[in-house]
Amino acid sequence: MSKSPRSYNQFCAIAKALDIIGERWTLLIVRELLSGPKRFKDLQDSLPGIGTNLLSTRLKEMKKNGLLAKGKLPPPAASAVYEIAERGRELEAVVSAIVKWGFSLLGTPNQDEFFRPHWAMQALLVTFDSDAAKEFSEIYEFHISDEIFYLRVHEGKAEGRLGPASHPDLVIIASVNELLTLGFGENQIEYALDKGLIKQGTVEMLCRFIRIFGL
Amino acid sequence: MSKSPRSYNQFCAIAKALDIIGERWTLLIVRELLSGPKRFKDLQDSLPGIGTNLLSTRLKEMKKNGLLAKGKLPPPAASAVYEIAERGRELEAVVSAIVKWGFSLLGTPNQDEFFRPHWAMQALLVTFDSDAAKEFSEIYEFHISDEIFYLRVHEGKAEGRLGPASHPDLVIIASVNELLTLGFGENQIEYALDKGLIKQGTVEMLCRFIRIFGL
DNA sequence: CGGAATCCTCTTCGATACTG
DNA sequence: CAGTATCGAAGAGGATTCCG
Numbered sequence: 001m002s003k004s005p006r007s008y009n010q011f012c013a014i015a016k017a018l019d020i021i022g023e024r025w026t027l028l029i030v031r032e033l034l035s036g037p038k039r040f041k042d043l044q045d046s047l048p049g050i051g052t053n054l055l056s057t058r059l060k061e062m063k064k065n066g067l068l069a070k071g072k073l074p075p076p077a078a079s080a081v082y083e084i085a086e087r088g089r090e091l092e093a094v095v096s097a098i099v100k101w102g103f104s105l106l107g108t109p110n111q112d113e114f115f116r117p118h119w120a121m122q123a124l125l126v127t128f129d130s131d132a133a134k135e136f137s138e139i140y141e142f143h144i145s146d147e148i149f150y151l152r153v154h155e156g157k158a159e160g161r162l163g164p165a166s167h168p169d170l171v172i173i174a175s176v177n178e179l180l181t182l183g184f185g186e187n188q189i190e191y192a193l194d195k196g197l198i199k200q201g202t203v204e205m206l207c208r209f210i211r212i213f214g215l
Numbered sequence: 216m217s218k219s220p221r222s223y224n225q226f227c228a229i230a231k232a233l234d235i236i237g238e239r240w241t242l243l244i245v246r247e248l249l250s251g252p253k254r255f256k257d258l259q260d261s262l263p264g265i266g267t268n269l270l271s272t273r274l275k276e277m278k279k280n281g282l283l284a285k286g287k288l289p290p291p292a293a294s295a296v297y298e299i300a301e302r303g304r305e306l307e308a309v310v311s312a313i314v315k316w317g318f319s320l321l322g323t324p325n326q327d328e329f330f331r332p333h334w335a336m337q338a339l340l341v342t343f344d345s346d347a348a349k350e351f352s353e354i355y356e357f358h359i360s361d362e363i364f365y366l367r368v369h370e371g372k373a374e375g376r377l378g379p380a381s382h383p384d385l386v387i388i389a390s391v392n393e394l395l396t397l398g399f400g401e402n403q404i405e406y407a408l409d410k411g412l413i414k415q416g417t418v419e420m421l422c423r424f425i426r427i428f429g430l
Numbered sequence: 431c432g433g434a435a436t437c438c439t440c441t442t443c444g445a446t447a448c449t450g
Numbered sequence: 451c452a453g454t455a456t457c458g459a460a461g462a463g464g465a466t467t468c469c470g
Contacts, residue, residue, distance in 0.1 A: 006443090006460085009264070011328040013338055014246050014310060017317025022239070024462075031229050040433055049224070051463050056434060080432080090316055095229060097312040101305055102232025113226040123228055221441080221462090239443075255452050266444045271453060295452080 020065050025050055025058050030091050033068055035118050036162045037083035048114050099126045109180055117144035121160040127214040128158040140209050141168035144179050170201030235280050240265055240273055245306050248283055250333050251377045252298035263329050314341045324395055332359035336375040342429040343373040355424050356383035359394050385416030
């Protein structure tokens with residue numbers, strides 16, 4: 001049968017939690033699934049170095065622990081996917097706290113570091129400034145390399161989704177490097193205009209976006 | 216030289232954070248240090264199964280990463296201790312989120328599970344109900360087996376410390392099993408009176424304590 | 431093609447013994 | 451008490467193969 005995973009064996013909430021989410025790769029898989037269902041291959045591509053056997057093992061453990069479920073995508077491309085489950089989504093607060101703590105460690109991107117555009121989406125959701133967004137209701141869509149996602153701000157709350165929005169107010173098309181410059185560089189507005197990154201929407205919207213998401 | 220620790224090598228806040236706090240035992244060491252400075256031996260006793268070499272290694276890594284510092288206890292018992300540092304204390308939010316998530320996994324204590332009374336203190340700080348405590352200012356002290364700690368409620372906030380309080384309002388003396396019954400059992404008040412656990416203070420205070428900390 | 435199983439190498443873990 | 455040294459066991463990582 002399945003070999004029993006290692007446990008701290010402590011009657012303590014943190015230890016019990018870490019028995020489940022503390023193993024290598026597990027929280028990164030949660031991170032991936034929080035932004036939507038993914039196929040095995042998608043996960044592998046976002047988790048360089050994991051190896052098929054280990055990913056397979058982790059997915060099984062996580063399913064057993066109620067963090068995710070196997071599902072099917074709607075008819076067009078009816079492939080098997082892994083999607084976050086109830087108990088997995090409840091980890092959003094944990095992931096968010098970790099992102100906040102880890103943000104200062106980011107520094108500047110190193111050439112040998114992997115990066116996927118949708119990770120920026122999750123970071124933005126964490127740096128989101130609710131007060132600055134109170135009076136706005138807008139949808140910001142991004143096309144970064146081959147990934148598309150959007151952020152919707154409404155009633156002081158923000159949510160992010162992979163894929164295109166129905167009626168985006170602002171559409172930014174950029175490369176990964178341009179995105180990073182936009183996020184960490186100086187004179188972001190000038191840079192965006194200079195490179196022609198705004199494909200739809202106004203400069204005001206971009207200014208607002210930058211302010212709302214604390215860049 | 217020191218071999219470089221394993222890294223996910225991703226330009227992503229979660230991955231960067233997990234490079235530092237994701238290794239086995241690290242967050243449990245943080246948990247221990249969040250309740251006060253500890254000696255090597257103290258840590259070992261609260262982390263059964265860690266092995267001296269691994270604990271030593273972890274402490275070095277954590278010091279290098281700014282999570283803790285080596286200090287000396289004040290004159291009486293001037294022994295070397297490890298204490299939480301700035302960046303380590305900032306992990307309080309992370310630990311708190313994990314505790315909240317892991318709470319439902321606790322179930323009932325199993326005989327083969329380890330338990331240390333001061334873990335209860337941290338759990339109580341997380342289940343603390345600020346609204347229920349708004350109008351009270353009290354100090355609750357606990358003597359559980361050989362451990363003493365207290366919780367101070369003031370202006371809708373709660374803080375916990377190891378050791379005795381200066382002027383506790385309520386003092387509970389109990390065994391580990393009695394503490395767990397108090398935490399997870401029924402008819403807690405009757406039980407406390409029956410066993411004579413209240414060494415100082417009133418029944419009203421115990422009721423309040425139970426309500427404030429959501430038991 | 432997605433994904434599970436196998437095999438091999440390397441690193442990390444855990445337990446005990448040992449030293450300052 | 452505070453670590454270091456050592457060694458067998460378990461886990462991780464990479465490549466390859468097998469199966470639907």
